[in-house]
Structure formats: structure tokens, C-alpha cells
Amino acid sequence: MSPHTSTPVLIAGGGPAGIAVLLAASRIGELPRLLDEGLTLVEQGEHIGSGMLGRYVINSDSAAETFVDTITDNPVPELACLIHHPLVTMIRNHGRQALPLRIVAEFLDLVGEVLTGLIRAHPASRLLTGWQLRSLHQDTDREWGCHLVSCDGQRTQHIHACKVVLAMGAYQPEQRLHDEQVAGRPLLPRHAGRIMQSDTLLSPDGIDRLRAMTAGHEKPRIAIIGGASSALSVARVIMRDMADCLAPGHLTLLHKSRLKLFYRTAEEAVADGYREFSDTDICPVSQFVYRFGGLRYESRDLAMQLMGVANAPPEPLVRDVQITGDNDAQVNDILDNADAIIACFGYRPRRVAMMDMHDHPISLAADTTDGCLTGAECAVMNEDGHPIAGLFGIGLASGFRPSGAMGGESSFRGQVNSLWLWQTAIGEKILHHLLPQDAPVLVPVTRLRAPVLEPARGHLHP
Template identity: 40%
Template sequence: MASSVQRFELVIIGGGPGGVATLLAAHKADQLDNLLSMGIAIVESAASLGKGEIGNYAINSDSGGGTFVDCLDSAHPTELTRLQSHELTRNLAAAGHGPVPLREAGRFLGLVGAAIERMAEAYPASAVLTRHKAQSARRCDDGWMVEISDLEAGTTRKIFARQLIVASGAHQPLPRMAREQFDGKSLVERCGARLMQSGEVLTPEGLQRIGDILSKKANPRLAIIGGSTSAAAVAHALLHRLPNVAFGEAGITLLHRRPLRIYYPDREQALAEGYTEWTEDDVCQISGRVFRFAGFRLDSRELVMQARGIGGRPVEARLRLQQIGADERHAAQIMDDADIVIAAMGYRPRGLPFFDEVGVPITLHSQLGPQHPMVDSACRVMDSEGQAIPNVFGIGLAAGFVPRGSLGGEASFRGQANGLWLWQHDVGTLIVNAVLKASRTETDKIEIGLPAVAAAASKREIFHSTPALYG
């Protein structure tokens, strides 16, 4: 039996925090109804939307609890605004600028995802495809043919997307550990079974494993490689969530290549605590914040400041901060002496295999190396030449987006900006505006080139899903 292909204006690959963030940005701008009426599909491998993996980590957030809940705001009552009275929402809001457990943030995002699913159900043109996984996307005349698999039925089919958002999350690829060299040896060769990655450590199971190993040591030694928020979060978790491990002085060493930056709300507060390791290039010219994107926040910030004794804080002697210089022998010796070595060297986007019209693979910019972003300054996914792939956007952890211009940020910032608030506001709004603009442009083309009746029929074909028959 021949099968019809469901057609959507927009398909979002991934319904976790990144994919849902775009819809929350539309909701806040009172544009979510417009998106859903045009026809969107959300493809998510889990059984529900919103949560992703965020609730699996046994640490606190690096965003204040209050920043989670303002995504519910909208000019009109919706399924999302009704969550404002939920007990969990009130608890997060009560935390204000302080951190909250990520497991609670995950629960909240699960509520958000369920509300979005209920909203989507009211629009025949849209669909929520949980327990489905996108396998590939192939370019066609007027958009993309996306192959998806039904994880429960074990079947595959194709859906059409005129526009795509890739929000498929990130991972820590093991081969990178084999390529990372210190004093002539790779991390894998140097550390062997003693090597772990930060994503594993930050789970309850990972912390339990470390606790079981180090609790038997009289003078446990642990090395963390990396200068990111994840690296500092690992150090904080090890010092505060392993009561049976007795770290002594310099029991944990954080090895980092770049200077560790501290976030401050403004110049005056930084100077008041004697923190002068910044210039005007490190200040966001819109908000006035020092190291707005590059600086550590909340628990990680406090720990790094304690390790350095900044602002008169009692020194955390159990943590040693060691910058890696041109001579890597000292850093290598620290790794060799450690009972466990933890690599916190960032994440890479999972992405999606892309093909052109004749089936030739399209190499993504992010596939060229660990320092290559997936997206450009407009959140468009780039090919290997750094050119934007038509009508394909990316968002989420490791997408590599760097805010500039009206989005603010410090001129010196060279990393990638991640965070739910940024995704749900500035970044999500950027993508929503681009999607709506492209949709209006296509509509205008149809109406200019076709008689009124044919134009209306054509728009229904593009913007509304049709009943699918499989066999």
C-alpha cells in the first residue's frame, strides 16, 4: 500500500530543554499559536517533552530558580500560564537568584513539556511524536524529508519539513579522550581505567562510584581537567556530596588552560571585592555585567572564589587551581599521581546526518573538529564551508552559539553561550522570528504565483499534516 507523507512547516528534532525553549520563546512573544496553526512536529525519543537529561544530574543549577519560571509568562492565559500556581513553580520562584537542585528543574520542565503537548493537541496541523527518533534529513525541492523511527513499533517512515530546528542535545565523545595529548601521551594512554568524564560523574551513580573508590584511600587524590562550569561543578559535587571521602589539602586539583573568570553583576561589586582581573572588553555593554557569559556563577563561582580567597572568603584548601602552561610535565605528573582523573572538556552536538538532493552526505561545520560550532551568529546550522544550510536552525548544549550585538555579552567572550534563560528568550526569539519570516516569504511566493483557490489548496498542503497510511 502506498503511504502519504505528513507535511509540516517546521519539524523540531528533540523535545528536551533546547527544543522546548524555542516554543517557550514563541509563547512569551504571543506567537506560539501562530507556529502551531502553521503546523509543527516535535520529534522526541523519550516518552515525554521538556525534561531531557537535566533531571539526571545530582547537582544544583547554575541559574537562579526564578529564571526557570518566567518562561511561563504570556499576554493571554494558556496551559503554560496555569502552571504559575503549581507548587513546584512557586518553590522555584521562591529561590529567586539562588540555585535549585537540577532534579527539581527537571520535574518543572516535565510539567512544561506536558503543557506544550496539550496545547499542540488542539491544532490538527501539529503533532508531538514522542518515542520517535530522527535518523536523517534529505534535501528536497521545497524543504527536507526527515526519516524517523518509531521506537516502540520498530518501524520507520518519512515526514516533510519545510524548516528544521536541530535540538538533539550533546554528548562527550570518547574518541576525543584518545586525541587529547598531555606531555606526549593521550589521556586514555596516560590514565587508563582511572579516567572518567564529567557527565558520568555528575549523576548519582557516578558519584557513588567515586565514593566507593576513594573512601578506601587514606589520602585520596583526584584531578579534574578543564576550566568550564562542568569542571567546577564536578569539584563542588565531590567536596560536598561525598561525606565518606576525606580530601586533604590539595586533594582535588583542577587543571585548566585558560584563566578562570568570575561573574559579577557590575563593575562596582567586582572592585569592592578586590577583583580586578578584567578590562572593559570583559564587561557586557548592555547589562554592565562583568564576564556575563565567561564567568562562573552560583555554586561554581563561590567555590572558585573560596579556592582563591577572593573577597575575604575562607580559603578552600582542599581544592588547588593549577593553570597548565607550555610545559605540561607538572600537569602530567598530577594526573599520574591521581587515583581518579575526570575529563571536563566540554560537549559536542549529537547533530543529525544530512544529505543533499541526490543522497550525498552534507558534512556539518561541527564535524570538522572540537572547536568548530554547529551554528552561526543567526543560529543557522552550517556546512563544512561555514555556509548556512537553508532553513535549518540549531539550538541547545554545544550548538556553539555566540551572542553578539543586541543580545549583549562581553567582547572578549570566545566560548559558547549555554543556559535555559538564554535559549528561552534571546536565542529562541531569534529562531522564532526567522522561522516566521521564512514562512511568510513562502506564503507570499505561493499567492503571487497561483490563483486564489490553488494558493489556498497549496498552503494547506504545506502547512497542515495529512492523514498518513502505512503498510
């Protein structure tokens, strides 16, 4: 391969978010044009598809059937025929049940195999596996010089790209444990040696590492910090896999915001005795209560037990403590006496070094505490909150916040990590910027209506 080459579009990352752009194009009949125009997909692993998703030992918090939406009636025959695959049949048979993320990963790997064949069948497009994007340099035409390094570190290549999509996933930086204040104090260095982040706990060896951390304590005290889906998932995994050594009340959930429950209608919520919401918590498009901010499936079930909603039986193993600002002494006592602390502070987007046309480093909004990688149009934002020309982002912790026709409760202040939205509305937003403007992106009327009819599909919260 030539050490210097060019491509209209470079996508960095071939995991769920990276291939979502291709799937969004396929659903609206634009994948052939995207590949004919020219695309380079860079993935550090041996294949594209699931990325790191299969390592999480939890279930999805969306219905199984939503994951196969992307291939159902797909205009691309090679993708549409997957509907008859035994794995897809099994997933569809699960209907509205949750699905283990390892099964979702198997499905995405299957889709990735098909996309690999489609990319390689188009001479203008390329798939580079075993490579990483290391840095970007903006040239005088506001296009991008992309520096790639092979995963073995032995080779490099430079690609010139008109537009770049960052889909490199996310991570949990340890620095947040030094910076984030919990009851007036950072967790580190005060609790060094007793802290694990949720991403580690939810990995295959997470429970083994937790057992090692609490070795010597017959009935360990474990504190979980967080009130979002990942924190409730952590609690359920510990209850499931360490039930032999848990005593009642020794597993404590500490959270700042109150726990929020997803409901399909306000009437259903009230019928269950759940009234902790207002009009600003109801999506105007779907009428769902806490459409984006609410807990779902197994996390929701546990929260209902802790809150006593709908006559759910209490969960004796878990103690629920909200951090109010007035109970710092109680919270610090819990943390000081915990044998292990699981921090569920969410994720931050991965980024690469970037230089502008004057060889100055480009600082991003995402470099600040809780800053978002992208804005409303999925463009990567600089430190001043302005979009950077030709640079886009998608995926976990990218910071996308829906608005307008996508709906969502107006009170929602978080970010949406929805595989289904990546493959539909969010992916389509990016496509509008990637494809030539002389021919409009084809979005059939039926597709435009889909997010309205099924407005809460495909959520993933590792």
C-alpha cells in the same frame, strides 16, 4: 499514521531546547500561529519537557526566579495559569537562590504537559513521542526528507519538512580523550581505567562509580581537568559526597585559562579585590563583568576560595594548578599519580546523517574539532561555514555566540548555554525563519527590552 506525510516545521527533540522554541513563540503571542501553520515535534522519550536535565545532581548557576519567566504574564492562558501551581510558587519563593536541576526538570515537565495539550489541540500539528530522527535528505527544492525510527526499532516513517530544527542535545565523545592534549599528551590511552568524564560524574550513580574506581585507596588522589562551571561543579560534588575519604590537597583542579568570576559591576569586583579583567571583559549592555564567561553561584564561591578573593576562607581539600605550558612536567606528574581523573572538556552536539540533493553526505562545521553547529542566525553551518537552507539548531553545545543587542563581553570565545536565552532571543531568531514571511513575527517593544534589562538569566551548565 501514513508512512509518508509532510509538515512545514519539524523539531527534533522535545527537551529544554526543543520546547524553548514553542515557549519563545508563546511569549510573543505567536504560538497559535506556529501551531496553526503546522508543526511536528519528535521526541524519543515518553513525554516532552526536561529531557535529560533531571539526571544531574547539581544546582543551576542562575536564580530560581528566572526559570518561571517563561510563564509569567504569558499570552497563552494555559501557560500563564501555571504561575499558581504549588511547584511554581516554591520556585518563586527561592528568589535569587540557585535551584537543584531536578526541580528545574520538574518544572519543565509541567510546562511540557501543557504544551502537549496545546499541540494536540491543533489539527495541523503533531507530537510524536517514542520516535527518533535518524537521517535527513535534502530534496531538489532544498526541503528535507526526514527518516524517523521508533525507539523500539520496529517501525519507521518518512516525513517531508520544509524546515527542520535540531534540538537533540549533546554528549561527551570519548574520542576527545584521545585527541585533546593536556600538558603535551592525550589522556588516552595513557590513563586508561582511571578516567571519567564530567557528565558521568554528575549523574546519579557518578559518585558510586568514582568510589569503585578509587577502591583500595584510603585517601585517593583525584585530578579534575577544566576551569569552567562543570569542573567546579564536579569538585563540589566530590567534596560533598566523598568528604569521608578526601585528604587535604588530594583533589587537584587543573585548568588552562585562569578562573573568571562573574560580577554585576566592575566596582563590586574591585571592592572585593578582584582585578583580573579589562574593558573587553565587561558587557557593554549590562556592564556585567564576565557576563557569559564568568563563574556563578556555588562554582564561583569555590573559585573565590581558591583565588583568595574577598577574604574567602581557603579550601584545604582542593589544590589549584593552572596549566601554563611551562609546567608540563608538574601536570603530568599529577596525572600519573592520580587514582582518578575527571575530564571536563565540555559537550559536542548530537547530529544525524545528512545527504544533499545529489545524495552526497553533508559535512558540518561541527564535525571539526571545536567547530560550531550553528551561526549567528541559528542556521546549521556546513563544513565551509555557510548556512544550510532550512536547517536550524538550538540547545546545549549548539555553539550560539551572542552579539549586538544581546551583549556579552567582547573577549568571550565560548558558547552560551542559557535556557532563558533559548526561550527568548535565540528562540525568536529561529521563529523569524520558521513562520511565513507574509506576516511579521510579533515582538512587543516590552519584550525587545527584556534581554537588556535582565541580561544574565537562565544559564545551565551540566
